[in-house]
Amino acid sequence: MINVGVIGCGSIGVKRHIAEYSENKDVKLVAFCDRVLKRAEEQRTLYGGGAYKDYKELLADENVDAVSVCTPNYLHAEIAIAALEAGKHVLCEKPMGVTLKEMDAMIEAENRSDGQLMIGHNQRFVKEHEIAKEWIASGRLGRIYSFRTTFGHPGPEKWSVDGRDSWFFKEEEAAMGAMGDLGVHKADLIRFLLDEEVVEVGGLISKEDKDFSDVDDNAVCILRTESSAIGTLQASWSFYGAEDNSTVIYGEKGVLRLLNDEKYSFIFAGADGEVVKENYGGIQTNEDTGQSKSSQVMGRFISALEKDERVPVTAHDAKKSVQIILSAFESDRTHKIITGE
Known part of the structure; x- marks a missing residue:
């Protein structure tokens, strides 16, 4: 216990x-x-x-x-x-x-x-993402050429306990807005899925929507990985409609769509005509609580402690995901591509 x-x-x-x-x-x-x-x-x-x-x-x-x-x-x-x-x-x-x-x-x-x-x-513990990682590692998609990953919703004022007065919108407490809240999730997910590091980052980041906020609410980034796969990362607090938490991987042998369809959360369209459509339950949203569509973050944490095993998302690893976000801010500030790993 x-x-x-x-x-x-x-x-x-x-x-x-x-x-x-x-x-x-x-x-x-x-x-x-x-x-x-x-x-x-x-x-x-x-x-x-x-x-x-x-x-x-x-x-x-x-x-x-x-x-x-x-x-x-x-x-x-x-x-x-x-x-x-x-x-x-x-x-x-x-x-x-x-x-x-x-x-x-x-x-x-x-x-x-x-x-x-x-x-x-x-996001690492979402079943669709875990299976996608297995497919990519096994070569089911062949070489990965490109990707796009998006996380957008109307913003924390819709669910934060303090609404518009939330710390999320105060630069001295949050430091980052949509990029720190949502973008870092997707930076981490791409690293997890592809099992490689991001080596170049270009970022365009703005604060156009929420006049009560001190921090960014929209961002689009271009990323290049170690194997030269290139793709985009979008984070937004201005998606006034359905939340978008999707990722699409474009490979040599087909396209994998994750959380990108209302009916099927896992869709593969192969270059040879093969089609796979599955629904593994989707991802937990801000409306879900407890273990309904649970991410199992807390469960994985406790399990590692009980078994005296290494926790599944280490600080050393997670730092690299934040580095991508910090590089995106530097890119936006300097108007240059930032080279990392």
Whole structure:
């Protein structure tokens, strides 16, 4: 049994982390923290344990084995490092951090500690994506030539507990907007699916839609991988209609469409005429809670701790996904293609 504390009891903390932990037989929720103490107390009423306003008080609770960090982006590194130093395992929401320096400090803190640090890139655990990775690795698509991946919805004001006043829209707390919220998911997914690094990044990033926001709401990036596959990544908080969370992979032997069709979440159209259409359940949306279409991020985290195995999304790995996003901002700022790995 793993005793878990959740730091940050907003929408993500409650609807994703706490909801999924509460359904896991190997978890006991024992502590909750939020800078709005009432939110932590509401969770304590439901699950028992302690309620705190200061995360340092939660970390001093010796009954806590592991924590989820579900706070504004600028606090991810500070809290994760403190938790590791306090002897806790850490599951941190994405983006891992907002600068290379602080992400390096997080990795160093994990190396010094007895705990593990996992980053919550849920798209890796979507069944459509797991099967697609197997197909690509086996050569079913042949050489990969191109791809496009998109994540867009109307924006956090539609579901954040604070609406338009949410930290998501404050540069000093979020650092990044749609790119940090959605783009980093897709950067990580492309790395996961293709099992290679992005070596060149071009980015066009804008803030045109939300006049109450300090951060970006639309971005289109061009990426080149190690094998010279080229593709696009789009992130938007301005998709006023159906959410788009799709990815299309163009290979030598056909085209694979993931979460790109209302009826079939996995479609392969082969160059030889073969057609495969499957529906594996799709991806969890902001309307889903707990394990309904669950990403299983929390389940994978707990399973690794219970089995004394390495967590499936390490900090060292997740840092590379954030690097792509940071390179996109640099590209937009300098009007140059940024070369990485």
